[in-house]
Each structure stands twice: as C-alpha cells, then as structure tokens.
Amino acid sequence: MNARVAIPARTRLAMFVRLLAIQGSWNYETLLGNGVGFSVEPALRLLPGGQGGEAYRAALARQSQYFNAHPYMAAVAVGALARAELDGEPPARIERFRTALCGPLGSVGDRLVWAAWLPACSIAALAAFGFGVGTGGVILVFLGLYNAGHLALRAWGLSAGLEHGMRVASALGGPVLRRGPSHIAQAAALIGGVALPLALDRVIGPGRALFGIVLGAVALGGIVLARLHGRAEGWKIGIGLLALFVLYSVAR
Amino acid sequence: MSDFAQLLPLMMLAAVLGLDSVSFPQAMISRPIIAATAAATLLGDPARGLLVGATLEMFALETLPFGASRYPEWGSASVVGGSLFAIHGDTSPGALAVAVLAALVCGWIGGWSMVQLRKFNARLARARHEAVASGSKRVVEGLQVFGLTADLARGAALSGITLVAFRPVQNYVLGTWGSDPRVSRAVVVGVAASVAGAAVWKVVHAAPGARWLLLAGIAVGLALLALR
Numbered sequence: 001m002n003a004r005v006a007i008p009a010r011t012r013l014a015m016f017v018r019l020l021a022i023q024g025s026w027n028y029e030t031l032l033g034n035g036v037g038f039s040v041e042p043a044l045r046l047l048p049g050g051q052g053g054e055a056y057r058a059a060l061a062r063q064s065q066y067f068n069a070h071p072y073m074a075a076v077a078v079g080a081l082a083r084a085e086l087d088g089e090p091p092a093r094i095e096r097f098r099t100a101l102c103g104p105l106g107s108v109g110d111r112l113v114w115a116a117w118l119p120a121c122s123i124a125a126l127a128a129f130g131f132g133v134g135t136g137g138v139i140l141v142f143l144g145l146y147n148a149g150h151l152a153l154r155a156w157g158l159s160a161g162l163e164h165g166m167r168v169a170s171a172l173g174g175p176v177l178r179r180g181p182s183h184i185a186q187a188a189a190l191i192g193g194v195a196l197p198l199a200l201d202r203v204i205g206p207g208r209a210l211f212g213i214v215l216g217a218v219a220l221g222g223i224v225l226a227r228l229h230g231r232a233e234g235w236k237i238g239i240g241l242l243a244l245f246v247l248y249s250v251a252r
Numbered sequence: 253m254s255d256f257a258q259l260l261p262l263m264m265l266a267a268v269l270g271l272d273s274v275s276f277p278q279a280m281i282s283r284p285i286i287a288a289t290a291a292a293t294l295l296g297d298p299a300r301g302l303l304v305g306a307t308l309e310m311f312a313l314e315t316l317p318f319g320a321s322r323y324p325e326w327g328s329a330s331v332v333g334g335s336l337f338a339i340h341g342d343t344s345p346g347a348l349a350v351a352v353l354a355a356l357v358c359g360w361i362g363g364w365s366m367v368q369l370r371k372f373n374a375r376l377a378r379a380r381h382e383a384v385a386s387g388s389k390r391v392v393e394g395l396q397v398f399g400l401t402a403d404l405a406r407g408a409a410l411s412g413i414t415l416v417a418f419r420p421v422q423n424y425v426l427g428t429w430g431s432d433p434r435v436s437r438a439v440v441v442g443v444a445a446s447v448a449g450a451a452v453w454k455v456v457h458a459a460p461g462a463r464w465l466l467l468a469g470i471a472v473g474l475a476l477l478a479l480r
Contacts, residue, residue, distance in 0.1 A: 020277035025399030027373035028320065034377060034384070038396045041389060057387025064384045064392050068319065071278060106319070114316045118280065119455045122313055125285050126448075129306045130473075135289055135298045138306075146280050185459035192452040193469015194476070200445045201477055203307050206345075207438030214442045221446025226453045234447035235311045235324060235356060242353040245431075245439050249346055252430030 005046050005086040007162060014042040019078060019154055023071050030066045032074055036081070037064025039074075043082035059085045062094060068102045070109020075154045077101045079161020080168040087165055097166050104169075108177050113153070116184040121146040123192045130198025259415060261294050262335050263408040269327030270407020274317070274366065275400050282327030284308030284355070288334030297338040304337040304351050305330060307440060310448035311356065313455075320370075325362025328411040332358040335415065336422055344426045345433035349440045354422070358414040365406050373399050 022035035040063045047055040063085070069077055080101070084094050125142035133141070160171040200218065204211065225234045269290070272282040281287065285305040292301020308330055315323040333355025340347040376395060377384070383391040429436070456462040 021275065021396065021400060023278070024275045024396040024403075025373050025377065026274060027370050027377050027399075029374035029377045031320070034392060034395050037384070037392045041392065051389070059387070060389060060392060061385050061387035064387075070319075110316075110318055114318055115455060118316070119313055119451070121280075122283065122285070122309055123452065125283075126306060126309060126313075129285070129302065135293075135302045138302060139286055139289065142283065142285060143279070143281065150279065182459045185456045186462055186465055188452070189456035189459065189462040189465040190469040192456065193466045193471070194473040195469075196445060196448060196452065197470065197473035197477055199306055199310070200441055203303060203437075203444075204441045205437050207434045207436070207441060209434050210438045214438045214445075217442045218445040218449060221442065222449030222453070225446055225450030229450070229454055234314045234450055235359070238311055238443045238447055239353065239356045239360065241443050242349055242356070242440065246346070246349055246353060246425060249349070249431035249436065250425055250428050 007043060007046065007082070007086070011042045011046065012158065012162070015039055015078060015082070016075075016155065016158055018042070019075050019158065022074055022078075030064075031068045032071070033065050033067040036067045036074065036078060037061075039078045040082045040085070044085060046086060058091070062091060062098075067098065069105035070113060072113055072150060072153050073105040073109035073157055075157030076161045076168055076172070077105055079158040079163075080165055081161070083162050083165035089166060093166075101168075104172055108172060111181045112177060112184075113150075116181040116188070117149050118146065120184045120188040120191070121149075123188050123195050126199045127191050127195035130195050130200075130202055132202065258295075259412060262291060262331055262415065263412045265291060265294060266328040266331040266411030267404045267408035269331060270325060270362070270410065271327075271400065271404050273325050273327045273362075275403045282325075282330070284312050284326050284330040284333070287327050287330035288337075288355070291331040291334030292338035295335055295338040300338045301334040304333050304348060304355075307348065307352055307444045308333055308355055310444040310451075311352075313448050314451035322363050322367055324356070324359030325366055325407075325410075326359055328362050328407045328414075329355045329359035331411050332414045332418065336418060340422075340426065344429070345436040346426055346429040346431065349436055350418075350422050350425050352440055352444070354414065354418045358410065361414070362407075362410055365410055366403075369399075369402055369406055372402070 018039040022032060022039050025034045026032060037060055041060060044056050044059045045051040047059060049055050063081055081098060084097060121142055124145055125138055128138045128141040161168050164171055269282045269287045272279060288305030288308055289298055289301035292298055312326050317323055333351045336354050337347055337351035380391050380395060456466060
C-alpha cells in the first residue's frame with residue numbers, strides 16, 4: 001500500500017464542482033457511472049505516472065462503469081473511491097467496495113433528501129407565501145434553506161469519503177442520516193398543516209367567497225388521493241379535472 | 253408569444269431551469285415556486301409568477317424525483333405556466349386555470365423528453381464503451397458535456413414549442429371563458445390543494461406523531477385565518 005497522498009484544495013474544489021454535474025450523462029445503461037468517473041478524475045491525476053499514465057487510465061476506466069446512488073450522497077462514493085485509488089488498494093477490492101456502496105448511498109439519500117428535506121423546504125416556502133411574505137422572501141426561504149442542506153451534504157460527503165476511504169461506512173451511521181428523515185417529517189407535518197390553509201387563502205383571490213366549500217372539497221379530495229397512494233398520481237388527475245373545467249368554461 | 257424577442261429569454265431561462273432539474277446543479281431553482289416567479293419577472297410581473305408558482309408547487313409536492321422513475325420536469329413547465337399567467341392581466345378569470353393546465357401538460361411532456369434523452373445517452377455510452385474501458389479522459393468528459401448540452405437544448409426547445417402552441421389556445425379559451433371568476437379560481441386552488449394535502453400526508457405519515465402534528469398545524473392555520 002502506498003503512503004497516504006495529500007489531496008490539494010484545488011483538486012478537492014474541482015471534484016466538488018464536478019459533483020454538481022454528476023448526473024450530466026445519466027442514462028439507463030451505466031446510470032451515474034460516467035458521472036462518478038468524471039467527478040473522481042481530478043484526484044486520479046495524482047496517481048503515479050500522472051494524467052494519462054497507466055494507473056490513471058486503469059482507475060478512470062474502473063470508476064466510469066455502472067454506478068447507482070443518490071446524486072448528493074454519491075459525493076461520499078467519489079471521495080472514498082478517490083482515496084482508495086490513491087492509497088493503491090487492489091483493483092478487485094475497489095470494485096467490490098464500489099458495488100457495495102450503491103445500495104446504502106441510494107436509500108439513505110432518497111430518504112433524507114427526496115422524501116424529507118426537499119418536501120420540507122417546499123412546505124416552508126408555501127408557509128412563507130401563505131404568511132404574505134413577498135417574492136424575494138419566499139425565494140430566499142426556499143433556496144436558502146434547501147441549498148444550505150444540499151451543499152453541506154455534498155461537501156460533507158466528499159470530505160468524509162476522502163478522509164475515511166474504504167472505511168467510510170462508519171460515517172454513514174451518523175445521527176443526522178439515521179434519525180434526520182423522521183425529525184424532518186415531523187417538522188414538515190406541523191408546518192404543512194399551517195401552510196396549506198394559508199397558501200390556499202392567498203391563491204384563491206376572488207374565490208374567497210367560496211372558501212368554506214373549497215376547504216371541504218380539499219379535505220375530501222386530499223383523503224381520496226391519499227387512499228389512492230401508489231395507484232394514481234394527483235398531478236395527472238389534476239390535468240384531467242382542469243381540462244374538463246376549461247372545456248366546460250369554454251362551452252358555457 | 254409569437255414575438256421572438258420575448259420568447260428567446262424565456263427559452264434561455266427554461267433551458268437553465270430544465271438543466272437544473274436533474275443534470276446540473278440540482279439546486280432546485282427548477283422548483284415551480286422559483287421558476288414560475290423567475291419567468292414572470294422577465295415579463296415584468298413577479299407577483300403573478302409567485303401566485304402561479306405557489307399553485308404549481310402544490311402539485312410538485314407530490315413528485316419525488318427518485319432515480320430512474322418518470323416524473324414531470326418542473327423547470328421548463330413552470331416557465332411556461334409563469335409566463336402564460338404573467339402575460340394576462342387580472343381581468344381574465346380563467347387565466348390561472350389555463351396557465352396551470354399548460355404547465356402540467358408541459359411537465360408531462362418534459363418527463364417524457366427526459367426519458368428519451370436518457371435512452372439517447374445510453375446509446376451513446378454503449379457506442380463509446382471501448383474508449384471508456386480504456387480510460388479515455390476525452391471520452392468520459394465528452395459524454396458528460398454532451399449530456400449537459402443536450403439537456404440544455406431540450407429545455408429550451410420544449411418551452412419554446414409549448415409557449416408557441418399554447419398562446420393561441422390561451423387567447424381563444426380566455427376570449428370565450430364563461431365560468432364565474434370566483435368559481436374559476438376556486439376550482440384550480442381546490443385541485444392543487446387536494447394534491448398538496450395528499451402529498452404532505454404521503455411524506456409525513458410514517459413519522460411518529462406526525463398525524464397529530466399535521467392536525468395541530470391545520471388547526472393553527474385555520475385559527476390564523478379566522479383572526480385575519
């Protein structure tokens with residue numbers, strides 16, 4: 001095994017910026033694979049022989065094969081795989097490790113970001129809107145809140161991966177990743193409850209005279225859609241209902 | 253929306269926001285509440301953009317962008333919704349309904365177009381497999397840059413075509429609109445809030461005590477409305 005190679009700040013920055021485009025060539029063949037190779041590439045230039053050398057080309061080929069994970073949590077993989085390559089781990093071991101990372105990084109990221117953090121920030125923005133906050137304020141609430149979490153997660157992931165290398169699994173057991181989704185969902189429930197009637201009131205405008213009827217219809221519609229969970233998508237039903245309403249309004 | 257000078261900045265905005273949805277940088281500037289507001293701002297009416305953006309955000313709450321699943325592409329769609337709503341004054345009672353419907357249809361087509369792009373990227377990756385397997389930096393970076401550029405073009409084309417197609421439809425529909433303004437707005441908001449309510453439940457129902465927190469939140473929200 002080689003002596004631990006120091007990774008300059010410039011290389012870390014290049015990896016971080018490339019991570020933002022990790023899904024640039026996402027496809028049904030290699031999924032995130034090419035993006036992982038693209039993101040890890042700046043670190044591979046530090047391998048013996050430098051850019052274009054034998055070790056560099058073998059490592060880049062290895063890292064550009066099929067890979068699947070949550071795009072933000074893929075930062076952990078990119079960091080850990082870069083460290084493993086620079087530490088001179090045997091290729092077969094790196095490939096096994098790479099395969100093993102897919103499942104956990106996918107499920108942890110999906111639960112934390114897509115199923116908790118994103119909807120929670122969206123609900124917070126709707127709450128700000130419902131409370132009468134102006135355009136700039138609503139944008140600030142959503143983008144500020146969401147990207148504080150988003151960028152911090154990517155930066156932490158890359159740093160943890162580079163630090164721990166093939167022992168990065170221990171970093172995935174942290175309390176934020178394990179219990180975060182549940183706490184975020186609880187906050188989203190409370191804020192969502194407050195936000196929906198207030199946002200509805202702000203959008204309804206001239207329809208305020210019918211507010212009570214609309215509220216009853218929303219409660220009923222919400223329950224029906226919740227019970228249809230997994231069998232029908234609300235936005236598609238919305239297209240059908242709105243199309244019918246537009247046709248009715250034109251035909252009247 | 254036939255004026256090219258008006259259409260071009262909207263297409264450029266949609267290109268950037270469509271790119272954000274998946275490819276780069278996923279900072280969620282493509283979410284409706286941001287994207288529709290940005291589009292309407294280009295047309296000089298951010299407040300109307302925020303209104304239609306909040307309505308679309310209620311629909312978007314439902315779609316969780318898990319990996320390979322197919323979901324609406326909200327970036328380009330919200331540019332369409334935001335600009336169609338901003339371009340009409342408050343005198344059109346059906347403006348919100350038409351703008352939201354156009355955005356939802358555009359989002360649906362956008363989801364389909366992303367799937368086609370992913371298939372095309374796969375064909376390209378397969379054709380370049382040998383070069384990737386030999387560790388060619390040029391090919392790895394080339395695939396990435398091509399995917400990003402194609403996604404950028406996809407968003408621009410999608411929004412341009414949808415805006416050009418929907419603008420005459422919008423003029424016709426709003427010119428013949430026969431529903432009461434109060435009902436018109438109430439129907440759109442009712443559908444959007446129903447989807448949002450179910451979406452919030454879907455997100456929170458598994459968390460301990462979430463149903464009580466949700467009910468408490470609704471009670472607080474309604475109390476605040478009563479106090480206004």
